[in-house]
Amino acid sequence: MRKDVRILLVGEPKVGKTSLIMSLVSEEFPDEVPLRAEEITIPADVTPERVPTHIVDYSEAEQSEEQLYQEISKANVICIVYSVNNKKSIEKVTSHWIPLINDRTDKDSRVPLILVGNKSDLVEHSSMETILPIMNQYQDIETCVECSAKNLKNISELFYYAQKAVLHPTGPLYCPEEKELKPSCIKALTRIFKVSDLDNDGILNDNELNFFQRTCFNTPLAPQALEDVKNVVRRNMADGVKDNGLTLKGFLFLHTLFIQRGRHETTWTVLRRFGYDDDLELTQEYLFPLIKIPPDCTTELNHNAYLFLQSIFDKHDKDRDCALSPEELKDLFKVFPYMPWGPDVNNTVCTNEQGWITYQGYLSQWTLTTYLDVQRSLEYLGYLGYSIIYEHESQAAAITVTRNKRIDLQKKQTQRSVFRCNVLGAQGSGKSGFLQAFLGKNLQRQQRIREDHKSLYAINTTYVYGQEKYLLLHEVMPDFDFLSEADLACDCGVPGV
Numbered sequence: 001m002r003k004d005v006r007i008l009l010v011g012e013p014k015v016g017k018t019s020l021i022m023s024l025v026s027e028e029f030p031d032e033v034p035l036r037a038e039e040i041t042i043p044a045d046v047t048p049e050r051v052p053t054h055i056v057d058y059s060e061a062e063q064s065e066e067q068l069y070q071e072i073s074k075a076n077v078i079c080i081v082y083s084v085n086n087k088k089s090i091e092k093v094t095s096h097w098i099p100l101i102n103d104r105t106d107k108d109s110r111v112p113l114i115l116v117g118n119k120s121d122l123v124e125h126s127s128m129e130t131i132l133p134i135m136n137q138y139q140d141i142e143t144c145v146e147c148s149a150k151n152l153k154n155i156s157e158l159f160y161y162a163q164k165a166v167l168h169p170t171g172p173l174y175c176p177e178e179k180e181l182k183p184s185c186i187k188a189l190t191r192i193f194k195v196s197d198l199d200n201d202g203i204l205n206d207n208e209l210n211f212f213q214r215t216c217f218n219t220p221l222a223p224q225a226l227e228d229v230k231n232v233v234r235r236n237m238a239d240g241v242k243d244n245g246l247t248l249k250g251f252l253f254l255h256t257l258f259i260q261r262g263r264h265e266t267t268w269t270v271l272r273r274f275g276y277d278d279d280l281e282l283t284q285e286y287l288f289p290l291i292k293i294p295p296d297c298t299t300e301l302n303h304n305a306y307l308f309l310q311s312i313f314d315k316h317d318k319d320r321d322c323a324l325s326p327e328e329l330k331d332l333f334k335v336f337p338y339m340p341w342g343p344d345v346n347n348t349v350c351t352n353e354q355g356w357i358t359y360q361g362y363l364s365q366w367t368l369t370t371y372l373d374v375q376r377s378l379e380y381l382g383y384l385g386y387s388i389i390y391e392h393e394s395q396a397a398a399i400t401v402t403r404n405k406r407i408d409l410q411k412k413q414t415q416r417s418v419f420r421c422n423v424l425g426a427q428g429s430g431k432s433g434f435l436q437a438f439l440g441k442n443l444q445r446q447q448r449i450r451e452d453h454k455s456l457y458a459i460n461t462t463y464v465y466g467q468e469k470y471l472l473l474h475e476v477m478p479d480f481d482f483l484s485e486a487d488l489a490c491d492c493g494v495p496g497v
């Protein structure tokens with residue numbers, strides 16, 4: 001969410017820019033105004049969207065072109081003011097102001113524009129007939145409003161729309177020409193749907209909808225409201241509601257409707273809650289929360305994280321064979337922007353006879369990633385929506401940072417559950433075979449492993465005094481001169497296999 005909003009008012013001389021600002025601030029029409037109002041800052045607590053808002057005036061008589069360009073580049077939203085009783089000031093909107101602003105702003109990060117027709121007290125008719133075609137022609141125009149600084153009509157609304165255009169912009173979400181959601185918005189909402197579809201049946205049932213509602217808006221929907229939402233979808237499309245739940249199509253339709261009715265903030269609230277920024281990318285804070293790992297400590301998944309991963313496995317193991325077929329695995333990773341596991345994973349963890357990753361193998365791979373590269377693990381948990389489903393502040397709540405290894409050794413006691421063992425030995429001494437045998441793969445199966453699918457790691461569970469622990473074997477290349485710090489940082493070694 002933005003920290004502040006900067007609104008710039010531009011337009012032809014004498015259309016009433018300064019008067020609009022003064023009317024907003026003093027809540028009365030000023031008889032006399034300066035050429036240009038001083039920049040004002042409205043504190044967060046008196047703005048509708050609770051963000052500090054700066055309002056900046058422009059005066060051709062007082063400012064140079066260079067100063068105007070500077071202000072344009074600093075603005076988050078620009079109000080182009082015209083006077084409804086002055087045709088020339090309306091013409092100038094398209095002949096002068098829009099091209100001037102477009103020339104000075106980056107095509108990919110255009111500022112939203114608002115067309116403001118002032119002095120509505122002076123005319124009987126509306127300027128909308130002239131303005132609507134302009135709105136259809138220029139995508140950057142967020143909205144238009146007619147107002148009067150003189151009788152204070154629509155003044156606070158104007159500044160509210162301006163704030164809203166910055167905080168909840170239409171641009172990234174919706175294409176007004178096509179009257180449909182933009183592809184990146186569909187992608188984000190589809191991920192949100194999949195994360196919220198806890199049983200993975202392609203339908204959000206009442207429980208899932210309520211959970212979603214509570215997560216995003218802090219309140220569940222009343223039963224009648226839930227029915228009303230579904231009825232709106234039913235009335236508009238045939239397959240938006242199925243088995244009394246919302247399908248992806250229905251879910252996307254609802255968001256299209258929110259936007260078309262000017263309730264962008266609803267869709268933005270959902271997107272932000274699920275970690276998206278203004279460009280519909282997952283934020284760095286969401287994917288990579290800060291986590292401190294002191295030296296000699298390792299990282300493991302905690303009990304809650306395993307429960308979560310278990311539920312993710314269950315929801316994708318459709319045939320209940322305790323293994324993920326390639327299709328099931330693909331489906332599991334659909335909420336990721338890329339496929340995180342390559343074919344080497346099948347040779348790093350336990351698989352079934354078909355070579356598919358078993359439940360145990362799946363948890364082992366997560367354990368391995370968390371041990372070797374905790375940032376990656378946090379990122380993956382983020383794609384799966386861990387912190388949202390478990391209502392934690394961040395993905396970091398899934399991680400246990402273990403005690404310093406030296407203290408463990410001193411006390412001869414450890415809480416750790418993952419232990420790393422380096423396997424050393426000359427080329428051809430059978431290290432790979434040793435690793436594969438640890439995964440229960442016999443020589444016949446080992447021979448079928450393609451060279452480029454081989455892994456230098458093998459991880460599996462073992463029992464120590466009745467407790468389940470993970471043992472991670474790492475095959476180290478024979479040239480000892482090149483052993484890295486990480487290669488040496490093991491709990492035990494198996495030399496000369």
Ligand SMILES: Nc1nc2c(ncn2[C@@H]2O[C@H](COP(=O)(O)OP(=O)(O)OP(=O)(O)O)[C@@H](O)[C@H]2O)c(=O)[nH]1
Pocket residue numbers: 012013014015016017018019020030031033034035036058059060061118119120121122147148149150151
């Ligand atoms: N009737 C009417 N007059 C208005 C309204 N708003 C502004 N005016 C009058 O229009 C004239 C110009 O107003 P300004 O606020 O100075 O306009 P501006 O756009 O800031 O002008 P520049 O500083 O030249 O750019 C003044 O005489 C205002 O009193 C309005 O809503 N209705």
